[in-house]
Amino acid sequence: MTIEPTAQQAAALFESVYGGAPAGLWAAPGRVNVIGEHTDYNAGFVLPMAIDKYTVAAAAPRRDGVLRMVSTAGGGSAVEIALDQLTPGNPRGWTRYPAGVAWALGGAGVLPQTFGGADIAFASEVPVGSGLSSSAALECSTGLALAGVAGANISPAELARLAQYAENAYAGIPCGPLDQLASAFGADGAVLFIDTRTFSINVYPFDLADAGLTLLVINTRVSHDNAESGYQDRRTTCEKAAEVLGVAALRDLTSADLPQARAQLDEKAFRRVRHVVTEDDRVERFVNLLNLGPLTGPRLNAAGELLTASHVSLRDDYEVSCAELDTVVDAALRGGAHGARMTGGGFGGSAIALVSQDRVDKVSEAVLAALPQAEIFQAVAARGAHRFA
Ligand code: ADP
Ligand code: MG
Numbered sequence: 001m002t003i004e005p006t007a008q009q010a011a012a013l014f015e016s017v018y019g020g021a022p023a024g025l026w027a028a029p030g031r032v033n034v035i036g037e038h039t040d041y042n043a044g045f046v047l048p049m050a051i052d053k054y055t056v057a058a059a060a061p062r063r064d065g066v067l068r069m070v071s072t073a074g075g076g077s078a079v080e081i082a083l084d085q086l087t088p089g090n091p092r093g094w095t096r097y098p099a100g101v102a103w104a105l106g107g108a109g110v111l112p113q114t115f116g117g118a119d120i121a122f123a124s125e126v127p128v129g130s131g132l133s134s135s136a137a138l139e140c141s142t143g144l145a146l147a148g149v150a151g152a153n154i155s156p157a158e159l160a161r162l163a164q165y166a167e168n169a170y171a172g173i174p175c176g177p178l179d180q181l182a183s184a185f186g187a188d189g190a191v192l193f194i195d196t197r198t199f200s201i202n203v204y205p206f207d208l209a210d211a212g213l214t215l216l217v218i219n220t221r222v223s224h225d226n227a228e229s230g231y232q233d234r235r236t237t238c239e240k241a242a243e244v245l246g247v248a249a250l251r252d253l254t255s256a257d258l259p260q261a262r263a264q265l266d267e268k269a270f271r272r273v274r275h276v277v278t279e280d281d282r283v284e285r286f287v288n289l290l291n292l293g294p295l296t297g298p299r300l301n302a303a304g305e306l307l308t309a310s311h312v313s314l315r316d317d318y319e320v321s322c323a324e325l326d327t328v329v330d331a332a333l334r335g336g337a338h339g340a341r342m343t344g345g346g347f348g349g350s351a352i353a354l355v356s357q358d359r360v361d362k363v364s365e366a367v368l369a370a371l372p373q374a375e376i377f378q379a380v381a382a383r384g385a386h387r388f389a
Pocket of ligand 1: 072094130131138
């Protein structure tokens, strides 16, 4: 897969809507989270990789203080807003993400006072609303494009932080930092072991092909209405539980603290806590396996078991899976996957399966027999946000 076709689409959209050629093209990828789900707002561990599906922003500077945005996926004509009108809640719809990034970069002083606005056209290969972080890809491509046309510099860390801030404070979605960190920092052939308390990032080679493996992404193409309220509810439960248990974040607990937590919390809150604590532990175990060498033999079995245990915990303790995700995970395992789990926030979206290359067809067949609408592709760990041209 290459960025080229998406870049051409973005450039073509730019020319047809705004006339003239863009000043540059900036790309940011979607991601899959290998393991570590719902831990990023608990100051815990995550292990995502950027995938080789990108959102490309074609952009050029303006001089009149106006921001214009159009997307191949947005429908209709360009949305226009004056920079001095940017305020959370305005505009609504998909443009709140890029508008929020302009607002966040302006507020942080990344864009100079003299910034005159921009025209931006987006094209994307990241499936929208499928748990693969099209929103972070949109935000990170916007952040680079705006900094680029303004002649300003932005580091990957600033980009991730301000993109998350835009999604939280402007678009109104209380996401953790996982998606934006993955899109900003992704590296070719690597996973990112991120401590979301310190934002320290360790890059681990993830050469699945060398071990005869691949990571299948299974998009269920469903997204349930309870996703937003469910997410908010889990977050609130975690924050309250941390308070009751006297820790800054659930990350500060270990499995040795679970009996005490069970005594102090109601049954549901306890299961939420148990998911977060055991999930942090699974991320560390998974990273330990990567440290030991390629995923073959007993290491492969252990890695697969961790993925599947993560799914079971998300399904039973955290209750953020859904019938379609459970169906494709079970089918992938029956078809011979070493391990499988939902990835992303849940309530629909995508699952991943760790599969030997010679089992890809069998696993895909089993998944499609169980959920014919599923869309399956092989994830390739790819470079994070960058200027493409
Ligand atoms: P995910 O990030 O998992 O794909 P989200 O619900 O977080 O799902 O983000 C999806 C939303 O982001 C879409 O509903 C849309 O508003 C916006 N979005 C993402 N990519 C694009 C794009 N290329 N063009 C227009 N809007 C987009
Ligand atoms: Mg998102």
